[in-house]
Amino acid sequence: MLQLAGVLADETHPAELTLKSLDPHEHAVVARGERRFALDLNWSGVRRLCHQPGCDNQPVDNQIVVCTEHLAQCDVHALLTMTRESGHYAAPETDPALLEGLPEPDLLVTAAVGIGAYTEVVQAWLDTCFIPLNEIDDMLFTEDRALAMRHSLERERLRLDRVAGKEARRLRGDTRMCQACGTQLLGWDMRAHPLYCSRACSPAHPPAPFLAAFPV
Structure with missing residues (x-):
């Protein structure tokens, strides 16, 4: 006790x-x-x-409060909450280069791709873990520090785009047609689930009942 x-x-x-x-x-x-x-x-x-009742697995950490299995079942609100919590926890690191390549955003954006919420989740991570691009000059008063933050921010955005793209290809597999309208899938709209051609076709993900109480 x-x-x-x-x-x-x-x-x-x-x-x-x-x-x-x-x-x-x-x-x-x-x-x-x-x-x-x-x-x-x-x-x-x-x-x-894990926050999922009945699950005996441990959560990823104190900010991502579900296990890796149930992370994939979270809705966008739960993912955004955990992304912001995780980003704020990492943010005190003063060297922006050390914020690149952390494992937590990889898990979060991978889960987000599966519900068509990649753009929201990746932006939440970048805005909380790094300084938003339009605020860098106001918050960092030396050119060297501002440039380092911009470079780290853009490298991390590109890296997470690659992580998301890999998951999108895995989820799409051999599917060649949009599951809603039948349009040929030529590329991936990052705002949509990989099995759909656009956000308009991508179905809304229902709230996850075990995390519905999470604030956003």
């Missing part, structure tokens, strides 16, 4: 602990608000659990 108290000490939204399940010989699952924890009753360990 002391380990659990330590884990909960940094929680910003106080809430009562609720017992969700109990195996007297193995572990108990408790929840505080949206966060779930497994308490191992044999060796007194504590593990954070």
